[in-house]
Amino acid sequence: MAEEKKRTIAMSGATGFVGSHLTRAFAAQGWEVLPLDRRAFQLRPAELAAKLKNVAAVINLAGAPVIARWSAEYKKNLRASRIDVTRALVAAFALLDPKPAAFLSTSAVGIYAASATQVHTEENGQLAADFLGHLCMDWEAAAKEAVALGIRTAILRLGIVFGRNGGALQQMLPPFRLGLGGPIGNGTQPVSWIHIEDVARVFLQAATDPTFEGIYNLTAPQPTDNNGLTKALGRALGRPTLLRIPPFILWLRFGEGARILTTGQTVLPKRLLDAGFNFAFADLEFAMRNCVA
Numbered sequence: 001m002a003e004e005k006k007r008t009i010a011m012s013g014a015t016g017f018v019g020s021h022l023t024r025a026f027a028a029q030g031w032e033v034l035p036l037d038r039r040a041f042q043l044r045p046a047e048l049a050a051k052l053k054n055v056a057a058v059i060n061l062a063g064a065p066v067i068a069r070w071s072a073e074y075k076k077n078l079r080a081s082r083i084d085v086t087r088a089l090v091a092a093f094a095l096l097d098p099k100p101a102a103f104l105s106t107s108a109v110g111i112y113a114a115s116a117t118q119v120h121t122e123e124n125g126q127l128a129a130d131f132l133g134h135l136c137m138d139w140e141a142a143a144k145e146a147v148a149l150g151i152r153t154a155i156l157r158l159g160i161v162f163g164r165n166g167g168a169l170q171q172m173l174p175p176f177r178l179g180l181g182g183p184i185g186n187g188t189q190p191v192s193w194i195h196i197e198d199v200a201r202v203f204l205q206a207a208t209d210p211t212f213e214g215i216y217n218l219t220a221p222q223p224t225d226n227n228g229l230t231k232a233l234g235r236a237l238g239r240p241t242l243l244r245i246p247p248f249i250l251w252l253r254f255g256e257g258a259r260i261l262t263t264g265q266t267v268l269p270k271r272l273l274d275a276g277f278n279f280a281f282a283d284l285e286f287a288m289r290n291c292v293a
Contacts, residue, residue, distance in 0.1 A: 006033050007030060009034065009054055009099065010034040010035075010036055010051070010058045010100075011033055012058075012060050012061055012062035013060070013063065013168045014036065014037075015035065017161065017163070017170075018158075018199060019059075020107075020166075020202055022061070024198035024265060025203070026203075031207075032052070036062075040088070045091040046095055049093075049095040050262075051092075052093070053096065055077060056102070056207070056225045057101060057102040057103070057207045058100050060085065060089060060104065060143065060232050062081055062085040063081050063085075063106070064081040064255065066260055067171075067254065067257060068134070068254065068257050070255055071255075078135060079138070086222050087145075089103070089247075090143070090146050095273040099150065099151055100151060102151065102153075103151045103154070104156065104207065105146075105153070105155050106138055106155075106157075108157055108158050109267045110135075110136055110260070111137060111157060112267060113128045113129070113133070113265070114128065114259070115190075116189065117266075118266065119266045119267075120217075121271075122216065122270055122271050123270065125267075128147055130259070131175065131256070135147040136157075140155050143155055152210065152212075152213045153213060154212050154214060155216070156202065156216050157215065157218060157263055158218045158219075159193050159223075160191060160194055161194055162195055164290075168279060169292075173292070176234065176238075176239055179244055180228060181243070182243035182244045183226045183245070184244075184247060184262060185245070185262060187225060188227065189226050189263050190225050190265055191229045191264055192217075192219040192220075192265055192283065193220055194218055194219050194281075195220065195280070195281035195291070198280055199218060201280065202216070202218060202272065209222050211275075215271070216272060217267050217269045217272070218269065219267045220281065220287070221271070221273060221282050223267060223268070228284065232284045232285050232287075232288045233288050234291045236288035
């Protein structure tokens with residue numbers, strides 16, 4: 001029984017881009033991964049707790065995509081898919097004995113105020129006062145309730161995740177491959193990013209490292225801006241990046257949701273660096289070449 005508890009990890013959002021990669025990474029290290037789909041969160045707390053019996057850790061990745069048109073109804077979906085799912089997990093934890101040793105819950109760098117000049121770290125960051133900022137704050141507050149249950153809890157604020165066969169690049173690659181890619185507007189909006197392989201390595205460490213708790217920025221140590229990202233991707237593909245995308249086109253398509261693409265934050269992973277984490281993909285040019293190879 002004890003061995004099973006040590007090697008089983010439950011995961012919401014397991015079928016998404018990040019979740020499917022983490023599932024493979026944990027399985028490769030000998031873990032049994034228990035996916036938690038939408039039906040799991042329609043169960044009563046006791047029923048969900050029964051599914052979580054004897055898991056060593058829980059990873060919470062659930063959340064509807066933020067790059068979309070934010071209608072009033074979709075905003076409700078953004079909140080429910082993050083906050084309600086997180087609350088359901090914590091309610092189930094309260095009924096478990098023993099409880100999971102670790103709860104790893106995601107958030108996003110959108111919790112920080114958008115700025116072309118300000119640099120945000122975990123210890124020195126200005127929180128955003130907009131919808132996305134409040135969404136992330138409420139999401140994190142729900143996850144922190146697990147701390148009172150005696151569960152080691154880490155909240156990982158993800159930047160834009162790059163990798164093969166999915167994620168942000170899946171939408172970017174078609175026009176770039178045709179030579180139709182280019183920066184958005186003047187291209188000066190910050191881009192805080194991370195390679196999917198480094199995401200997996202952080203989660204693998206966080207699942208078993210007893211010192212890994214609290215807030216972590218999950219971003220590469222060398223953020224860029226939209227111009228830098230555009231040039232790096234164009235060079236990786238050997239394609240020109242001369243066309244500029246007028247921001248109003250994105251606002252016509254996504255409405256308020258276009259803020260994700262037209263603004264940004266410069267975020268540094270200070271706590272990971274202080275802990276000696278070695279990024280395999282710290283350089284954007286190297287990361288882009290890997291992603292499109």
